[in-house]
Amino acid sequence: MKTPAPHRILIAPIGDVDLQLLAPVSREIQRVFRALPEVRPVLSDLGFAFDAGREQYHSTPILHRLAAASPPGALRVLALTDVDLFIPILTHVYGEAQLGGKACIVSTFRLNEGHSGMAIQKKYVDRIVKEAIHELGHTFKLHHCPDHTCIMHYCRNEEDVDRKSDQLCRYCKIMLEDEIKRL
Ligand SMILES: [Zn+2]
Ligand SMILES: [Zn+2]
Numbered sequence: 001m002k003t004p005a006p007h008r009i010l011i012a013p014i015g016d017v018d019l020q021l022l023a024p025v026s027r028e029i030q031r032v033f034r035a036l037p038e039v040r041p042v043l044s045d046l047g048f049a050f051d052a053g054r055e056q057y058h059s060t061p062i063l064h065r066l067a068a069a070s071p072p073g074a075l076r077v078l079a080l081t082d083v084d085l086f087i088p089i090l091t092h093v094y095g096e097a098q099l100g101g102k103a104c105i106v107s108t109f110r111l112n113e114g115h116s117g118m119a120i121q122k123k124y125v126d127r128i129v130k131e132a133i134h135e136l137g138h139t140f141k142l143h144h145c146p147d148h149t150c151i152m153h154y155c156r157n158e159e160d161v162d163r164k165s166d167q168l169c170r171y172c173k174i175m176l177e178d179e180i181k182r183l
Helices: 019-033 059-069 122-139 158-163 170-181
Strands: 008-014 036-039 056-058 074-081 095-097 103-107
Touching: 008 019, 019 036, 019 074, 019 122, 019 170, 056 059, 059 074, 059 095, 059 103, 074 122, 095 122, 103 122, 122 158
Parallel strands: 008 036, 008 074, 074 103
Antiparallel strands: 095 103
């Protein structure tokens, strides 16, 4: 019997994203979702999502475009952007995902505090990796988790992000395994 090809998860950088983030994000995608990460630009211009009043980008329409523009062979698409994202009920978001859907996005804008010069800070990389796996987790139907060490815990600020681990709790892990089995 032929082993099926692993599912592909696209990492789509938009704008001026630190290229040094791509390797650690890829590694964690492989580890957590056992999928093949592939860096590929899907969208380049986010002008359609810009809100001039707030000077921020509305993440929800970006997700629709990402899902529509990503190749059919890709299981999921994770966009990484350096612009500030919002949804109307919140001042800003670190990211957003389609629950059980195809697309999610993470912004480095609010998570890059302490990031200066050429040397990329480990803390900054860790934050982006955690939020990337968190948003992808939503696309695998995982909800927010009350365990504040679980990667699916909802974070209000950077301290929350720093406090949570880079792992799923036992419960979320089982939910994810079930979802992966159904693919
Ligand atoms: Zn979330
Ligand atoms: Zn959990």
